Amino acid sequence: MNENKSLLELKSITKIFAKGTIDEVTALGGVDLDVKSKDYIAVIGSNGAGKTTLLNVIAGVFPPESGEIILNGRNITKLCEYRCANNVGRVYQDPHVGTAAKMTIEENMAMAMLRGQARGLRVATNKQRRELFRAALAPLGLGLEKRLGALVGTLSGGQRQALALVMATVSNPAILLLDEHIATLDPRTAKTVLDLTDMIVTREKMTTLMVTHNMELALKYGNRLIMMHEGRIVVDMAKEQKAGLTIGDLVAAFEQAAGRKFVEDKVLLRQ
Amino acid sequence: MLAPAAVGHLLGFSLYEGLVYGFLALGVYLTFRVLAFPDLTVDGSFVLGASVVAVLIINGVNPFLATLAAIGAGVCAGLVTSLLNTKLRIPALLASILVMVGLYSVNLRIMGRPNLPLLREVTIFSLASQLPGLESRLVYQLVVAAVLGAIVFFVLNWFLRTEIGLALRATGDNEQMVRGAGVDTDKTTILGVAIANGLVALSGGVVAQAQGFVDVNMGIGMIIMGLAAVIIGEALFRPKGIVRLLLAALGGAFVYRLVLSIALRAGMPPGDLKLVTAVIVIIALAVPYLQKRIRREWLPPAARW
Numbered sequence A: 001m002n003e004n005k006s007l008l009e010l011k012s013i014t015k016i017f018a019k020g021t022i023d024e025v026t027a028l029g030g031v032d033l034d035v036k037s038k039d040y041i042a043v044i045g046s047n048g049a050g051k052t053t054l055l056n057v058i059a060g061v062f063p064p065e066s067g068e069i070i071l072n073g074r075n076i077t078k079l080c081e082y083r084c085a086n087n088v089g090r091v092y093q094d095p096h097v098g099t100a101a102k103m104t105i106e107e108n109m110a111m112a113m114l115r116g117q118a119r120g121l122r123v124a125t126n127k128q129r130r131e132l133f134r135a136a137l138a139p140l141g142l143g144l145e146k147r148l149g150a151l152v153g154t155l156s157g158g159q160r161q162a163l164a165l166v167m168a169t170v171s172n173p174a175i176l177l178l179d180e181h182i183a184t185l186d187p188r189t190a191k192t193v194l195d196l197t198d199m200i201v202t203r204e205k206m207t208t209l210m211v212t213h214n215m216e217l218a219l220k221y222g223n224r225l226i227m228m229h230e231g232r233i234v235v236d237m238a239k240e241q242k243a244g245l246t247i248g249d250l251v252a253a254f255e256q257a258a259g260r261k262f263v264e265d266k267v268l269l270r271q
Numbered sequence B: 001m002l003a004p005a006a007v008g009h010l011l012g013f014s015l016y017e018g019l020v021y022g023f024l025a026l027g028v029y030l031t032f033r034v035l036a037f038p039d040l041t042v043d044g045s046f047v048l049g050a051s052v053v054a055v056l057i058i059n060g061v062n063p064f065l066a067t068l069a070a071i072g073a074g075v076c077a078g079l080v081t082s083l084l085n086t087k088l089r090i091p092a093l094l095a096s097i098l099v100m101v102g103l104y105s106v107n108l109r110i111m112g113r114p115n116l117p118l119l120r121e122v123t124i125f126s127l128a129s130q131l132p133g134l135e136s137r138l139v140y141q142l143v144v145a146a147v148l149g150a151i152v153f154f155v156l157n158w159f160l161r162t163e164i165g166l167a168l169r170a171t172g173d174n175e176q177m178v179r180g181a182g183v184d185t186d187k188t189t190i191l192g193v194a195i196a197n198g199l200v201a202l203s204g205g206v207v208a209q210a211q212g213f214v215d216v217n218m219g220i221g222m223i224i225m226g227l228a229a230v231i232i233g234e235a236l237f238r239p240k241g242i243v244r245l246l247l248a249a250l251g252g253a254f255v256y257r258l259v260l261s262i263a264l265r266a267g268m269p270p271g272d273l274k275l276v277t278a279v280i281v282i283i284a285l286a287v288p289y290l291q292k293r294i295r296r297e298w299l300p301p302a303a304r305w
Helices: A051-059 A105-113 A127-140 A157-169 A187-204 A215-220 A247-258 B004-034 B042-058 B063-088 B092-111 B124-128 B137-159 B163-173 B175-180 B185-211 B222-237 B242-265 B270-294
Strands: A006-017 A025-036 A040-045 A066-071 A088-091 A175-179 A207-211 A224-229 A232-238 B115-117 B213-215
Touching: A006 A051, A025 A051, A025 A207, A025 A232, A040 A051, A040 A215, A051 A088, A051 A175, A051 A207, A088 A157, A105 A127, A105 A157, A105 B163, A127 A157, A127 A187, A157 A187, A215 A247, A224 A247, A232 A247, B004 B042, B004 B137, B004 B163, B004 B185, B004 B222, B004 B242, B042 B063, B042 B092, B042 B115, B042 B185, B042 B213, B042 B222, B063 B092, B063 B124, B063 B185, B124 B137, B124 B185, B137 B185, B137 B242, B163 B175, B163 B185, B175 B185, B185 B213, B222 B242, B222 B270, B242 B270
Parallel strands: A040 A207, A040 A224, A088 A175, A175 A207
Antiparallel strands: A006 A025, A006 A066, A224 A232, B115 B213
C-alpha cells in the first residue's frame, strides 16, 4: 500500500452544539484533516478545543453540521455509530465505557471480535475463539489470558483499560481512536497502558488518532502531531518537524498559531 | 402440624406454580436485570396470553397451537412497548404502562366479556391427564410444567450464549460499548423485550389452562410478583453465570409461591396477597439502600425514571 495514500479525509467539518439557543457552542469550526494510512497522530489542545468532538464525529456518534468525512474513499459522514464501528476502534478516557462489567473477559472479547460483523445464533465463545483471545491478551503481560472466565467488574482500572485497548484493536479496524485513554490511570499504570498502546499500534501498523492533554507524550509518541484550538487545527507537524522540539517550542508554536498568549492553561502543561 | 402427605402436596403444588409463574419471572429477569429496561407491560401481556389461549381453545384449536399463539401475542405486545421506547423515545417505564393500560381493552375485545370459563375444554393439562400414570391432578400439572420449564430453560440458556444473546446481555450492561462494537442497541432492546413478553404470555396461557378460566383482571400485580421472584432468587441463590441466574429466577418463583401457599393455609385472607407482595418487594429494594445509609456511604439522589 502506498505510504502516502489518504485513509481518512475530513473536509471543512463543523459541529455546533445547541444551535440557535443562547448556549450555542461551535465545537468544530471547519476542520480539514488528511490522515494518511499508518499515521500515528497525537492530538493536543486545551479543554474545549474540540478534540473529543472530533473523535465523536469520526466515530459517527453524531453527524457534523457541514463537511464531509471520507474513509477509504467512502463517504461515511452520515453513518451512525454502530454502522461506523467496523471501521473504527475506540478507547475512552473512562475504563468503564469500553468494557462490560457484568460479563466475563471472554464474553467482552467475543463482543469486540465480532465488531462490524453479522451476529448469528452460533454460541459466542468456543475453543477456537478462546485460543484467539488468549493470543491477543498474552502480550499484555497482565495474566488476563489465564482469567478468561473472570467478570470484568473484578479487574482494576488499568487492567480494564488494557483489555479495552485489545478489544478496540482485535478486529483490526481501519482507524484507532484513543480519547485520553490514560488520563484517569495512576502514573505507573498509565505508562504500562501507553507502552502497550505503542506496541500494538506499531506492530499492527494501525492508523491512530491519540488525543492527549500531555505535551510530553505528544512529542514522544506518534509520527505526527496536531494541535487544536477553539475548534480548529492550528498546528500540524510531521515527525521530522517535531523531532527535537521541547515543550517550550510547542507552547511558542501554539501562541503563534492561535494568535494569543499561552496563559493559565495548566492542564495543557501537565506532565 | 401438617401430615407428611399434605407437606408433599404443598411442595409439589408450589413447584408446579413456581414453574408456570417462573416463565413470568424469567421474562421480568430478562427486562429488568439483563436489559435494564423496566418493563411493566407484564400485567397486560400475562392476560393477553391467557385470553388468546382461551378464545382459541374454545374455538376448537389444538391447545399446543393455542399456547404457541399466546407466546406470539406476547411477543407483539413486547414489540409495541420496545418500539415506543426506541423509535419514539418514550421512557421505558411510561411506554410499558401505556401498553399495559391499552392491553386491558384489547384483552376485553379478544374475550368479548370480562371472564371466560375453560372447564370442559381440551387443554394441554386435560391432554396430559389422559396419559398413563398421570391421572392425579398434581402429577399431570407438575409433569406439564416441568416439560415446558425444561424447554424454556434450555432454549434461553442456549440463546443467551449465542452471538446475538451476548449482544443483548451487553446492551443492558454497557450500551455505549455495544454500539461501539457495531451493534444496533435498538434492535437488541426490541428483541429482548419481545422475548420477555412472549415468556410472560406463555405463563398467562398455561395458568389459564390450569385454573380453567380467564379473568380480565388476573394480571393485576403480576409485574410485582415477577420482581419479587427475581429478587428472592438473587438473594437466596446469589447466582453467577447464566445457568444459575436462570435457575434463580425459577427458584425465586418457587419460594415465593411456597411462602404464599403457607400463608394462605395459615389463614391469611387471599385479598391481602397483593399488599404482602408489594411490601416484600419494598423491603427487598430498601434494604440495600438502608445498609449503605448505616455505613454512611454517599448516595446519589433517587432516580425518577
